[in-house]
Amino acid sequence: MTEENSLRKRLDEEIKAAMKAQNKTRLSALRSIKSAVRNKEIDLHKELSDAEIQDVVATLVKQRKDSIEQFSKGGRGDLVAQETDELKVLLEFLPQQLTEAEVEAIVDKALAELGTSSLKDLGKVMKHVMPQVAGRADGRMVNEIVRRKLS
Numbered sequence: 001m002t003e004e005n006s007l008r009k010r011l012d013e014e015i016k017a018a019m020k021a022q023n024k025t026r027l028s029a030l031r032s033i034k035s036a037v038r039n040k041e042i043d044l045h046k047e048l049s050d051a052e053i054q055d056v057v058a059t060l061v062k063q064r065k066d067s068i069e070q071f072s073k074g075g076r077g078d079l080v081a082q083e084t085d086e087l088k089v090l091l092e093f094l095p096q097q098l099t100e101a102e103v104e105a106i107v108d109k110a111l112a113e114l115g116t117s118s119l120k121d122l123g124k125v126m127k128h129v130m131p132q133v134a135g136r137a138d139g140r141m142v143n144e145i146v147r148r149k150l151s
Helices: 006-021 024-044 050-073 077-091 100-114 119-133 139-150
Strands: none
Touching: 006 024, 006 050, 024 050, 024 077, 050 077, 100 119, 100 139, 119 139
């Protein structure tokens, strides 16, 4: 198994297992990943690396979280449950997510290194922090923490 295709191969194996187990929710989530990856590959005219596949999955996770929020506001508990179940499957294909406390520690370190203290430096701090937490923390959460620390 080559390093480049390990995530792709795992995805295919997970789809087969979900089909055998007749787990429709899991199968739906896995197929959405495979479809999104295939669409991205068509757009870019190349096969995606594991890191690029994780970026696609991160986008799908963000979409699911937004959908859950909207369905909650709309009182659609059935759809919230379905999206939440699919979200759990998507998260399996991302690196371990950082806790809020871990992100705060990274932000504190960045603020000390950059010597920033005002909200006008938000962009500079975000540019410094995001590569360190890429794929492991939600950008919205990072932004909220940085804003809180700078204000």
